[in-house]
Structures are given as structure tokens and as C-alpha cells.
Amino acid sequence: MDRGHYRILVGMAAGVGKTFRMLEEGRQAQQHGRDVVIGYLEPHDRPETAALADGLEVVPRLRTSHGELDLDEMDLDAVIERRPELALVDELAHTDAASTRNDKRYQDIDEILDAGIDVVSTVNIQHLESLNDAIFELTGVRVRETFPDRILEDADEVVLVDLSPEQLQERLREGKIYPKERAEVALQNFFRQDNLGALRELVLRELAEDVEARRQPASLEPLSKQAVGERILALIEPQPKSQRILRRAWRSAQRLNAEIDALWVRPAHYEPSEEETTQLAALRRLASILGIHFLEADGHDLVEAVRTAAADRGSTYIFLGTPDERRRTEILRGSLLSRMVRELPGLDIRVVADRAKKEVPE
Amino acid sequence: MSVVTFWRHRRPRSASGRRVLVPFTAGELDPIVLDAAIRVARAEDATLVPAYLIVTPLEYKLDAPMQQQVAVAVPLLEAVEHAALRAGVPVDARVETGRTPTHALQRLWEAERFDRIVAPAPGGRGSHGFAPKELQWILVHAPSETLILRPDPTLARGARLARELEAVA
Numbered sequence: 085m086d087r088g089h090y091r092i093l094v095g096m097a098a099g100v101g102k103t104f105r106m107l108e109e110g111r112q113a114q115q116h117g118r119d120v121v122i123g124y125l126e127p128h129d130r131p132e133t134a135a136l137a138d139g140l141e142v143v144p145r146l147r148t149s150h151g152e153l154d155l156d157e158m159d160l161d162a163v164i165e166r167r168p169e170l171a172l173v174d175e176l177a178h179t180d181a182a183s184t185r186n187d188k189r190y191q192d193i194d195e196i197l198d199a200g201i202d203v204v205s206t207v208n209i210q211h212l213e214s215l216n217d218a219i220f221e222l223t224g225v226r227v228r229e230t231f232p233d234r235i236l237e238d239a240d241e242v243v244l245v246d247l248s249p250e251q252l253q254e255r256l257r258e259g260k261i262y263p264k265e266r267a268e269v270a271l272q273n274f275f276r277q278d279n280l281g282a283l284r285e286l287v288l289r290e291l292a293e294d295v296e297a298r299r300q301p302a303s304l305e306p307l308s309k310q311a312v313g314e315r316i317l318a319l320i321e322p323q324p325k326s327q328r329i330l331r332r333a334w335r336s337a338q339r340l341n342a343e344i345d346a347l348w349v350r351p352a353h354y355e356p357s358e359e360e361t362t363q364l365a366a367l368r369r370l371a372s373i374l375g376i377h378f379l380e381a382d383g384h385d386l387v388e389a390v391r392t393a394a395a396d397r398g399s400t401y402i403f404l405g406t407p408d409e410r411r412r413t414e415i416l417r418g419s420l421l422s423r424m425v426r427e428l429p430g431l432d433i434r435v436v437a438d439r440a441k442k443e444v445p446e
Numbered sequence: 447m448s449v450v451t452f453w454r455h456r457r458p459r460s461a462s463g464r465r466v467l468v469p470f471t472a473g474e475l476d477p478i479v480l481d482a483a484i485r486v487a488r489a490e491d492a493t494l495v496p497a498y499l500i501v502t503p504l505e506y507k508l509d510a511p512m513q514q515q516v517a518v519a520v521p522l523l524e525a526v527e528h529a530a531l532r533a534g535v536p537v538d539a540r541v542e543t544g545r546t547p548t549h550a551l552q553r554l555w556e557a558e559r560f561d562r563i564v565a566p567a568p569g570g571r572g573s574h575g576f577a578p579k580e581l582q583w584i585l586v587h588a589p590s591e592t593l594i595l596r597p598d599p600t601l602a603r604g605a606r607l608a609r610e611l612e613a614v615a
Contacts, residue, residue, distance in 0.1 A: 221507055278505040324493070324538035328527065331520045331539075338517075362558050366540060369557075373500065373541050374520075375511030 088197040096283040099261035102206035107136040123171040124158035177211035209287040249280035314342035317399035322360035349389040464492035467560040471499040479566040497540040499550040567596040
């Protein structure tokens with residue numbers, strides 16, 4: 085049986101319209117003759133959302149209890165037994181009640197997909213596991229319900245449901261997200277404009293990276309990958325001159341509107357000295373500030389390592405410092421630059437001059 | 447012999463291994479301060495470490511990309527590096543971030559060793575050296591000998607350094 089198609093609607097915060105969009109998509113699918121059910125819906129007491137759910141079949145919830153508390157969960161077995169073509173399941177990061185067989189709702193969704201049922205689900209970006217610390221630093225809120233990054237990576241489609249911070253605040257003031265008495269408190273806390281702006285930037289960046297990861301079909305010969313734009317690969321070493329290589333690469337990237345990767349090829353079994361470790365840390369910091377992706381690869385053969393990295397990243401442009409080659413190596417293997425030109429066809433190569441060798445003391 | 451082996455070449459270091467830090471911020475470094483820092487580094491046979499300090503607003507992570515500030519820092523560092531190398535002084539430039547200039551400085555010297563720090567004080571006509579409170583903090587917390595330089599208050603400031611150094615670059 086083929087696994088179902090998984091589509092995730094991602095937003096920066098509650099209230100951007102993910103559930104609304106999910107229901108809209110469900111209704112459209114139904115109008116096109118598909119068999120659609122609501123597996124689980126969080127109406128959040130929002131009348132517009134409830135109205136949109138009207139007319140869609142709802143699989144009754146499973147009533148469980150936790151101590152004296154009654155809890156409603158998605159009835160996973162009932163959804164699978166019902167065998168719709170498409171199930172709408174809200175809030176994939178939700179933690180299931182202890183008495184159910186899975187810990188998290190995304191695990192329930194996994195079972196539904198395995199049963200060959202398509203799923204549309206929703207989630208807010210703050211639940212993404214790898215962003216947990218960043219979210220805490222940005223908002224001061226430690227999110228407890230998280231989901232692993234592989235869920236987004238494995239989904240067939242990830243769709244951004246976007247709203248500007250101003251529009252979201254407006255919806256909040258109008259009582260469309262929370263009751264009005266809660267809205268004012270929310271506006272002073274999580275829904276502050278700076279918070280929302282930062283969250284929006286995070287979700288946009290995360291999805292841009294997801295798009296980038298999905299861009300290249302695996303079947304293509306690595307070096308024949310078609311780049312959408314320029315992408316620079318800067319080769320660095322734990323030396324002061326590499327700071328300049330990164331800066332030069334950054335300046336070129338501004339003109340080319342290119343992404344940059346920095347690559348350090350660490351010789352196998354090589355342990356950097358204390359000084360080199362410091363240099364590497366400084367290079368990492370600079371890379372981070374410049375928005376450069378820092379890569380590290382092990383290997384004895386620099387050209388081969390560059391070839392692999394360039395293929396993985398879709399690089400179009402190599403930046404490197406002046407190689408300090410010994411004559412004997414040049415004779416034995418040909419110069420590094422000659423090898424690069426010969427063995428990395430289709431890549432532009434730029435050598436960044438070492439000014440320390442050019443400048444003459446006054 | 448592997449290709450990587452020959453890439454791991456001799457380190458272009460100053461003979462003494464000493465490092466002179468000259469931190470600056472807000473898009474300028476007074477040419478007189480730079481000149482003094484270069485002379486100190488040359489006299490001590492040290493590597494000059496010009497460090498551009500970026501203040502990162504609280505809503506961003508400390509290591510978040512800061513395109514606008516970097517756009518100022520990068521050409522300035524290039525110019526400073528050029529001036530130092532012309533004087534025969536090895537350079538190992540840095541960009542560091544922090545919530546305040548002194549926070550950035552602290553992060554820098556917690557990560558690296560410096561033998562001397564040359565800190566610019568405010569000069570005349572709007573020069574952007576460290577504020578008196580920051581200089582006081584530097585004097586109290588700096589891990590090494592610190593030299594506070596107050597440029598000639600009668601000289602014009604602003605972006606003059608960048609213009610002058612770009613002209614010779």
C-alpha cells in the first residue's frame with residue numbers, strides 16, 4: 085500500500101490562519117469529489133473556524149481521563165478504520181494523553197499515512213525541536229511541546245501560512261484569536277511586535293532552507309546539478325588570512341546575490357593546535373555574523389573534498405587563498421590550482437591574494 | 447604526500463607571537479588611533495587585531511547575521527588591514543557581536559588572548575571612540591595592559607578614515 089501524501093501548514097504563531105486554511109483545503113478537496121474527514125480539530129472557540137468545519141465529516145473524538153480530568157484526543161483507530169482519502173489533523177506537535185498508544189500526535193499521523201490516507205496538518209514554528217533554544221532566547225518562553233525536524237523534512241509539502249505582525253495583532257485586538265480580555269495580556273507578552281517579527285523571520289528562513297533542501301533531485305549527477313543562482317564555496321584554513329577570504333567572499337556574494345558556504349577540510353586524524361582552534365572559533369563567529377554556512381570535512385585530498393562539498397551544496401564559485409605549495413608536491417601531483425581547474429569543471433575559481441606577501445614595509 | 451599537508455603551511459605570525467587588540471565600533475576608527483596602534487604593534491613585533499564590535503539588538507540571537515552592520519564593518523576592516531600591512535604589521539582582523547560594545551569586547555577577550563589593548567576615547571567633533579563609562583569598564587576588566595588614546599580634538603572626524611584609507615587601498 086502506498087503511503088499517504090503529507091502536507092503541513094506552518095505558521096509563526098497562533099492565529100495566522102493555519103486551521104482555517106486546513107479546513108478550506110478540506111472543503112475544496114471535498115468539492116472535487118474526495119472523501120474528506122476531520123480527524124482532529126482545535127476550534128479554539130473561533131466562530132469563523134467552526135463555521136468552515138460545518139459540512140465536513142468529523143470522526144468522533146476519543147474521550148480519555150487523566151486523574152479527574154477528562155481529555156479529548158483524536159481517535160486514531162477510528163480514523164484509520166474509516167479509511168477516508170484525506171484526513172485533516174490539527175496541531176501535530178500536540179502531546180497525547182497518557183492512556184493513548186502514542187506519545188505525540190505526529191506519531192498518530194505517521195500511522196494514518198502508513199494506512200495510505202493523505203493528511204493535511206498544522207503546526208507553529210516554535211514547536212520545531214532545533215529552534216527550541218532560539219525561540220526561548222527570542223521570546224523568553226520555553227516551548228515544551230516539540231516535534232523533531234525530520235517531520236518537516238519527510239513531509240511531501242510544507243506550506244507557509246503567513247500574516248504580517250501588524251495584521252496578526254489586529255486580529256488579536258478584534259478578539260479573533262483569544263477572548264478580548266486575554267488579548268491585551270497576549271499583546272504585551274508573546275504577541276509583541278518584535279517577538280512576532282523575529283518569529284516570522286525564523287519561519288521564513290526555516291522554510292527557505294527546506295525549499296533549498298528539496299530543490300535538488302537525488303538522481304542527478306552531483307556536479308551537473310543546476311543552480312538557481314550563484315553559490316560560493318570559500319575554502320578556509322585556521323589562519324588569519326581566512327578572515328579575509330570570508331570577507332572577500334561576502335563582498336562578492338553581495339554583488340552576485342549568492343549564498344556562501346565556508347569549508348575547512350581537516351586532514352584525517354588531524355588535531356588542531358590551540359592557536360588553530362582559536363582561529364577556527366573566530367572564523368565560525370565571523371561566518372555566523374556574515375550569514376555564511378560553516379562546513380567541515382575530513383579528508384586527505386583537498387580537491388576531492390571540495391568536489392564533494394560543491395556537489396552537495398550546488399556551488400558555482402570557489403574562493404580560496406593563495407596556496408602555499410611546496411615544489412616537490414607540485415612536481416608529484418601537479419599544482420593545487422591546476423588540479424582544481426582540471427577536476428572541478430563548471431566551477432569558477434577565484435584566488436584571493438595574500439596581501440601580507442604584497443605589502444612592502446614603509 | 448597529501449594535498450592537504452602542503453596547505454597546512456607555516457603560520458604568518460609575528461616573531462614575538464604578541465597580539466595588540468584595537469577595538470572600534472559605529473563605523474569609524476580614528477586614523478590617529480589606528481596609526482598609534484600600528485606603531486605599538488610594530489614596536490612590539492606583534493600582530494595587530496583590529497576588531498569591529500557590532501551591537502546586536504535583543505530581538506536577534508547574538509550570532510544572527512547582521513547584514514547592515516557588516517556592510518559597514520567589512521570595507522572598514524579591509525582598509526585597516528591594508529594600512530597595517532603597508533606598515534609591515536601582520537593583521538588578524540575580527541568582527542565580534544554583543545549586546546553592548548563592552549559585552550562584545552568581553553566575548554572577544556574571553557575567546558582569545560591579547561597582550562595589549564588600544565582603546566580609542568572620544569575625540570573632537572563627533573568622534574565615536576568608547577564612551578567614558580565604557581573606557582572605565584575596559585580599564586577595570588581588561589585582561590591585559592590597556593592604552594587609552596584620545597585623538598587630537600581639533601581634527602575633523604566622521605567617515606574620514608574610511609575615505610582616506612580607501613583612497614590608498
